[in-house]
Amino acid sequence: MKLLGVGSPFxxxxxxxxxxxxxxxxxxCTRLLIACYIFAALFYRIARSAVINGSHETRNSFSYFTNLTYWGLACYFAVAAVHTLVYAFSGRAPLGKWPKVLQFLHSLLYTTIITFPFLVTVVYWVILAPDESPFGTRYSAWSNISFHTLNSVFAIFEVIIPRTESPPWIHIPFLILILVGYLGVAYITRATKHFYTYSFLDPGxxxxxMVAAYxxxxxxxxxxxxxxxxxxIWLRLFLCEKVFGLKGMFSSKARGGRGDGGEGEHESLTEKELP
Structure with missing residues (x-):
């Protein structure tokens, strides 16, 4: 599992x-607040669809990469908030006791939520938005800002604020495999529901x-x-840990620690060199 970026201990x-x-x-608490907003946005769209079009929009929603990545953001922030709360009050993170395969999947999920949102934002505003009216109504303006702009804001938060290290290079093939898998979903949707999720996938x-080029x-x-x-992330690690000497703010429950990163078990650990 070390090849997949999962060390021991994790x-x-x-x-x-x-x-x-x-x-x-x-x-x-910040992660929990973000998770609550994302889930609220998702469930509001579900409720609105049920009232306006008999949930037709909801039944088609999982065919769209935008929605799948937004659910991924929601789930990551919710799980990350719980893990961080547990660590804050106990000094131990649940991740450390998980099987290696789940640790790898958590790491890969983190990589997806700090990469896919930017892809979604760029593709929408550069390729799709010019053919639509993204701010035509109050609802469409809110929806497009939430799903195609705030998604990247939430991703930036996870890139800049936590102490996470740079994702391992081995994650790139998995990101491409996920995109290939979505391509299959898009064309299964075309075959079963008779519409293309995104216009640039329509060879007609x-x-x-051009479809191949896209x-x-x-x-x-x-x-x-x-x-x-x-x-x-490398720059954040370099500035915070090498230039400014910010070792991190740890739980006061960590063995022997004060909660400020100045003493305790974390101080004695040898950190991996910056990539």
Whole structure:
């Protein structure tokens, strides 16, 4: 599992649950607040669809990559908030006791929520929005801001605020496999529900060559996003931990610790060198 970026022990200094600038309780509450907003937005759309069109929109919603990534954000922030709260009040994170495969999946989920939202935002505002009226109504304006702009804001929070390390390079093939899997979902939707989720996947409108170009371009784009995010995290680690000496704000319940990162079990651990 070390090849997949899962060391032993996993996350020894609780990087997933700590921040260089926020106490664990504040980090947990912020994550919980973000999760609540995302779930509220999702359930409001479900309720609105039930009232307006008999849930027709809801039945089609899981065919859209935008919605799938938004659910991913919601689930990650909810789970991360719980894990951080547990760590804050007990000094131990649940992740440390999970099987290696679940630790890897959690790490991969983190990588998806700090990369896919940016892809969604760029594709929507650059390719799709010019053919739509994203601010035509109050609802469409709120929906597009929430699902196509705030998604990246939430992702930026997870890139900048926690002490997480740069995602391992081995995650790139998994990101591409997820995109390939979604491509299958899109064309299964076309075959079963007779509509294309995104216009650039329609060879009747764009031509097969252009569809292939879009698909290849998106695969290249996610690799570029991954590299950029990795560099941003490297810069955050370098500035916080090497330049400003911010070791992190830890739980006061951590064995022998004061909760400020100055003493205790985390102080004695040897951190992996910055990539």
């Amino acid at each position: 996350d020894p200094t609780n990087r997933f649950q700590t921040s260089s600038i926020l106490p664990p309780v504040v980090l947990a 409108k764009k031509g097969s060559g 698909v290849f371009g998106i695969a290249v784009a996610i690799c570029a996003v991954f590299v950029i995010i990795r560099l941003i």
